[in-house]
Amino acid sequence: xxxxxxxxxxxxxxxxxxxxxxxxxxxxxxxxxxxxxxxxxxxxxxxxxxxxxxxxxxxxxxxxxxxxxxxxxxxxxxxxxxxxxxxxxxxxxxxxxxxxxxxxxxxxxxxxxxxxxxxxxxxxxxxxxxxxxxxxxxxxxxxxxxxxxxxxxxxxxxxxxxxxxxxxxxxxxxxxxxxxxxxxxxxxxxxxxxxxxxxxxxxxxxxxxxxxxxxxxxxxxxxxxxxxxxxxxxxxxxxxxxxxxxxxxxxxxxxxxxxxxxx
Amino acid sequence: xxxxxxxxxxxxxxxxxxxxxxxxxxxxxxxxxxxxxxxxxxxxxxxxxxxxxxxxxxxxxxxxxxxxxxxxxxxxxxxxxxxxxxxxxxxxxxxxxxxxxxxxxxxxxxxxxxxxxxxxxxxxxxxxxxxxxxxxxxxxxxxxxxxxxxxxxxxxxxxxxxxxxxxxxxxxxxxxxxxxxxxxxxxxxxxxxxxxxxxxxxxxxxxxxxxxxxxxxxxxxxxxxxxxxxxxxxxxxxxxxxxxxxxxxxxxxxxxxxxxxxxxxxxxxxxxxxxxxxxxxxxxxxxxxxxxxxxxxxxxxxxxxxxxxxxxxxxxxxxxxxxxxxxxxxxxxxxxxxxxxxxx
Amino acid sequence: xxxxxxxxxxxxxxxxxxxxxxxxxxxxxxxxxxxxxxxxxxxxxxxxxxxxxxxxxxxxxxxxxxxxxxxxxxxxxxxxxxxxxxxxxxxxxxxxxxxxxxxxxxxxxxxxxxxxxxxxxxxxxxxxxxxxxxxxxxxxxxxxxxxxxxxxxxxxxxxxxxxxxxxxxxxxxxxxxxxxxxxxxxxxxxxxxxxxxxxxxxxxxxxxxxxxxxxxxxxxxxxxxxxxxxxxxxxxxxxxxxxxxxxxxxxxxxxxxxxxxxxxxxxxxxxxxxxxxxxx
Ligand SMILES: Nc1ncnc2c1ncn2[C@@H]1O[C@H](COP(=O)(O)OP(=O)(O)O)[C@@H](O)[C@H]1O
Ligand SMILES: [Mg+2]
Numbered sequence: 097x098x099x100x101x102x103x104x105x106x107x108x109x110x111x112x113x114x115x116x117x118x119x120x121x122x123x124x125x126x127x128x129x130x131x132x133x134x135x136x137x138x139x140x141x142x143x144x145x146x147x148x149x150x151x152x153x154x155x156x157x158x159x160x161x162x163x164x165x166x167x168x169x170x171x172x173x174x175x176x177x178x179x180x181x182x183x184x185x186x187x188x189x190x191x192x193x194x195x196x197x198x199x200x201x202x203x204x205x206x207x208x209x210x211x212x213x214x215x216x217x218x219x220x221x222x223x224x225x226x227x228x229x230x231x232x233x234x235x236x237x238x239x240x241x242x243x244x245x246x247x248x249x250x251x252x253x254x255x256x257x258x259x260x261x262x263x264x265x266x267x268x269x270x271x272x273x274x275x276x277x278x279x280x281x282x283x284x285x286x287x288x289x290x291x292x293x294x295x296x297x298x299x300x301x302x303x304x305x306x307x308x309x310x311x312x313x314x315x316x317x318x319x320x321x322x323x324x325x326x327x328x329x330x331x332x333x334x335x336x337x338x339x340x341x342x343x344x345x346x347x348x349x350x351x352x353x354x355x356x357x358x359x
Numbered sequence: 360x361x362x363x364x365x366x367x368x369x370x371x372x373x374x375x376x377x378x379x380x381x382x383x384x385x386x387x388x389x390x391x392x393x394x395x396x397x398x399x400x401x402x403x404x405x406x407x408x409x410x411x412x413x414x415x416x417x418x419x420x421x422x423x424x425x426x427x428x429x430x431x432x433x434x435x436x437x438x439x440x441x442x443x444x445x446x447x448x449x450x451x452x453x454x455x456x457x458x459x460x461x462x463x464x465x466x467x468x469x470x471x472x473x474x475x476x477x478x479x480x481x482x483x484x485x486x487x488x489x490x491x492x493x494x495x496x497x498x499x500x501x502x503x504x505x506x507x508x509x510x511x512x513x514x515x516x517x518x519x520x521x522x523x524x525x526x527x528x529x530x531x532x533x534x535x536x537x538x539x540x541x542x543x544x545x546x547x548x549x550x551x552x553x554x555x556x557x558x559x560x561x562x563x564x565x566x567x568x569x570x571x572x573x574x575x576x577x578x579x580x581x582x583x584x585x586x587x588x589x590x591x592x593x594x595x596x597x598x599x600x601x602x603x604x605x606x607x608x609x610x611x612x613x614x615x616x617x618x619x620x621x622x623x624x625x626x627x628x629x630x631x632x633x634x635x636x637x638x639x640x641x642x643x644x645x646x647x648x649x650x651x652x653x654x655x656x657x658x659x660x661x662x663x664x665x666x667x668x669x670x671x672x673x674x675x676x677x678x679x680x681x682x683x684x685x686x687x688x689x690x691x692x693x694x695x696x697x698x699x700x701x702x703x
Numbered sequence: 704x705x706x707x708x709x710x711x712x713x714x715x716x717x718x719x720x721x722x723x724x725x726x727x728x729x730x731x732x733x734x735x736x737x738x739x740x741x742x743x744x745x746x747x748x749x750x751x752x753x754x755x756x757x758x759x760x761x762x763x764x765x766x767x768x769x770x771x772x773x774x775x776x777x778x779x780x781x782x783x784x785x786x787x788x789x790x791x792x793x794x795x796x797x798x799x800x801x802x803x804x805x806x807x808x809x810x811x812x813x814x815x816x817x818x819x820x821x822x823x824x825x826x827x828x829x830x831x832x833x834x835x836x837x838x839x840x841x842x843x844x845x846x847x848x849x850x851x852x853x854x855x856x857x858x859x860x861x862x863x864x865x866x867x868x869x870x871x872x873x874x875x876x877x878x879x880x881x882x883x884x885x886x887x888x889x890x891x892x893x894x895x896x897x898x899x900x901x902x903x904x905x906x907x908x909x910x911x912x913x914x915x916x917x918x919x920x921x922x923x924x925x926x927x928x929x930x931x932x933x934x935x936x937x938x939x940x941x942x943x944x945x946x947x948x949x950x951x952x953x954x955x956x957x958x959x960x961x962x963x964x965x966x967x968x969x970x971x972x973x974x975x976x977x978x979x980x981x982x983x
Pocket of ligand 2: 402
C-alpha cells in the first residue's frame with residue numbers, strides 16, 4: 097500500500113514535469129500553424145506563418161547552418177588531434193590544459209563575448225565578418241568535441257594499439273589516421289552532433305557578437321519574440337524545433353553508443 | 360638474424376631500475392625464451408629490443424651487426440605479439456594481417472599473396488573477413504602472430520602471448536605455437552613467467568631475476584645444472600635441503616645423505632620427483648599429508664629436513680598421514696649451489 | 704580529405720614527440736588567441752575605470768549591484784532545489800520502472816537540453832504570458848511570465864533535463880542488491896529511499912545541484928526574452944555594456960560571475976567526474 101502510494105507520487109511528479117516541459121512546446125507548434133491563435137485551432141490550420149518566417153528569416157537559418165558546419169570543421173581540425181595528444185600525454189600539464197579549454201563550459205557566454213569584443217571589436221573587418229561569430233561558437237563547442245573523443249580514446253588501449261602499428265612499420269602520422277581516428281569514430285560522431293546541435297542553438301555569445309547584417313537562427317528568434325505577432329514567433333520556433341529535435345535525438349543516440357564503448 | 364645486446368639497462372622516470380646492465384646474444388633462427396617472475400624486467404628487455412622503450416645511455420643493440428640502437432620501432436622491422444594482442448578493432452582479420460605489408464608499400468597483388476600464404480600457415484582461412492570482435496581468444500592469438508609474421512620481420516618478439524588464454528587452451532596452443540615458430544624458421548624471443556611454456560617452446564631459456572639474466576642455456580642444462588639457487592627453484596621447483604654440509608656429506612634432521620662432491624659452504628636442493636620412498640633409505644620422515652594427483656601422489660614430509668619436503672610417489676600403496684617412512688635421494692640428484700643472497 | 708594531409712606529412716619524418724606537439728598546435732593557437740588573451744583583456748578592462756581594481760569593492764558597496772547579486776543567487780538557489788526535487792523523483796522513477804511510454808517520457812524530459820535560453824523564455828511566455836495558456840484557461844488575470852515566478856519557471860525548465868540526466872546516470876549504477884538487501888531486512892520503501900538510495904546518490908546530487916546553480920547564475924537568454932522586472936546579473940552586465948557603456952563595470956561583473964560559475968562547476972566535476980553543458 098505504502099509502496100504503491102510512493103509510486104503514484106513519483107509518477108505524478110514525472111508526468112507533471114513532462115507536462116510542464118511539453119505543453120508549451122506543443123502550444124508553439126500549434127500556434128505556428130493556427131490561423132489565429134487567439135481564436136484557437138477552430139480558426140483553421142495554415143502554413144501562412146511558416147511561409148512568412150521563411151521570407152523574413154531564411155537568411156538567418158542559412159547563416160546558422162553555415163556557421164554550424166564551419167564550427168564542426170574547426171572543432172574537428174582543432175579538437176580531434178588535441179584530444180589524441182591529451183590522451184597520449186596524461187599528466188598534470190594535460191589536465192590543466194583540458195581544464196583551461198573547458199572554461200567556456202563554465203564561464204557564461206556573455207562574459208566570453210565581452211572578452212572577445214574588447215580584444216577584437218575594434219578590428220572592423222573581423223568584427224563584421226561571420227567568422228567572428230564562428231570563433232565564439234568554436235570556443236563554446238570545442239570542449240564537447242575534445243571530451244567526447246577523449247572519453248572514447250581512454251576506453252581503448254590506445255598506447256598498445258599504436259605500439260602494434262608502430263612495430264608493423266607505421267609512422268606517427270600513419271598511426272593517427274589508420275588507428276586513432278577510426279577507433280575514435282564513435283566519439284567523433286557524438287562530438288560532431290553535439291557541436292552542430294549546440295552551434296545551431298547558441299544564443300548567449302551570438303547575441304553579443306552578431307551585427308544587424310549577421311543574424312543567426314536564435315538571434316532571429318529573439319528578434320521575432322520581441323517584435324512579431326505570436327503566430328509568427330511560434331512558426332519560427334516550430335522551424336527551429338524541426339531542425340534541432342532530430343539533431344538532438346541523433347546526438348543522444350550517438351552519445352549513448354559512444355558511452356557503451358567506454359564501458 | 361643474429362641479435363647482440365650490450366650493456367642494456369633501464370631506469371624508469373620514477374627511479375625504478377627495471378633492468379641492470381645486461382648482455383645477450385641470440386643466434387640466427389634460434390627461439391629464446393625470457394623466463395622469470397612477474398616484474399623482473401622481461402617485458403622491458405623485450406620492448407627495448409623492439410624499440411618501444413629506450414635503454415639507458417651506453418646501450419648497444421645490433422641486428423646482424425647493424426647498430427639499430429637509435430632507430431625508432433617503425434624502422435626496426437621487428438614483429439611483435441603483444442600480451443593483449445593489440446589487434447586493430449577497426450580492421451578485419453585480413454586488414455590486420457595486411458597492415459604491415461601496406462606500410463612497406465608493396466603492390467596490392469603481392470600483399471594479397473603474402474596474406475594468403477600466412478593465413479594458410481596459421482590456419483586462419485575461415486576467419487579472414489571476420490571482424491576482430493567476433494574471434495575467440497585462441498583465434499586472436501593466431502591472428503596476432505600472423506600479423507606480426509606477415510611483413511617478414513627480422514626478429515619476432517612475443518610478450519606472454521598465451522597468458523590471456525584459459526588454462527586448458529593454453530597448453531594446446533603452447534604446442535601449436537612451438538610448431539608454428541619452428542615452421543616459420545625465424546629468430547624469436549618469447550617472454551613468459553611459466554617454466555613449462557618456456558621449456559616447451561624455446562631452444563634456449565634465459566632465466567631473469569631482478570633485472571638481470573641469471574642464467575641462459577638449453578632447458579635441459581638449466582634443469583640439470585642450475586647455476587644459482589634462484590634458477591633451481593624457478594626451473595623445476597627445487598626444494599632446499601636445509602642442514603649442514605661437511606665434505607661430501609649432508610647432515611639433515613632425519614639423517615645424513617652422501618653428495619656427489621665435496622660442497623662445503625653450499626646450499627643443497629632436491630626436486631620432488633627425485634625423492635624416493637625406500638624401506639632402507641637413510642632419511643627418516645613422517646607423512647604429513649597425501650594428495651592424489653592422478654598419475655601420482657604428492658606426499659608432504661616433515662622431520663627429514665628443516666622445512667616440509669614434497670615427494671612424488673607413483674606406486675599403488677601410498678603411505679597414509681601419520682606413517683613414518685624412510686627416504687632415499689641419489690647423490691647426483693642433490694644440487695649443491697652457492698648460497699643465493701637474494702633468495703636466502 | 705585526409706589523403707593530402709597524410710602525403711604532405713609523410714614527407715617529414717617525424718618522431719612521436721614531434722607529431723604530438725603538432726597535434727597540440729591548432730589547439731594552442733586557437734586557445735591563446737581566442738580564450739587566453741581575451742580573458743586577460745577582460746580582466747584588465749575591469750580595472751580601466753577611475754576606480755581601478757577597487758571596482759570589485761564598488762560592486763559590494765553599490766546597493767543596485769549587491770541586490771542584483773543577491774537576487775540572482777536567491778533565484779538560482781530556489782531553482783536548484785526545485786530541480787533537484789523534481790528530477791530526483793522523476794529520475795528514480797524512470798530508472799526503477801519499465802512501462803510502455805517510458806522512453807517517450809524520457810525524450811520529453813531531455814528535449815529542452817537543446818533549447819537556447821531565448822526559446823525557453825518563449826515557452827514560459829506561452830504558458831504564463833498575456834496570451835498564455837494559464838491566462839486563457841483560468842478566470843481572472845493570470846500573467847506571471849514577466850515576474851520572478853516566470854524567471855524561476857524558465858530556469859527550472861532548462862535545469863530539469865540537466866539534473867535528470869546526472870541523477871539517472873548515477874541511479875543506474877546503484878547495485879539493485881542494495882535495495883533488495885534492505886527489503887529483506889524489512890525496511891519500508893520510504894526508509895529505503897532515505898537510507899539506501901539518497902546516500903548512494905549524494906555525490907551525483909551535489910554535482911547536479913552545482914551544475915543547475917551555475918547554469919542559472921549565468922543564464923542570459925531566458926531573462927532577455929522575458930525582460931523581467933527584477934534584475935539578474937547577466938542582464939545587468941548586458942545593460943551596463945550596451946546601454947550605459949560602462950565597460951569596466953560590465954567586465955568586472957563578468958569576471959565575478961565567471962569565477963563563481965567556474966568554481967561551482969569545478970566542485971561539480973570533483974563530485975561526479977562529468978560536466979553537463981552549461982548555457983541556457
Ligand atoms: N613505464 C614504466 N614506468 C615505470 N616503471 C615501469 C614501467 N614499466 C615497467 N616498470 C617497472 O619495471 C619493472 C619491470 O617491469 P616489466 O619489464 O614489465 O616486468 P615483467 O615483464 O618481467 O613482469 C617492474 O618493477 C615495473 O613496475
Ligand atoms: Mg611483462
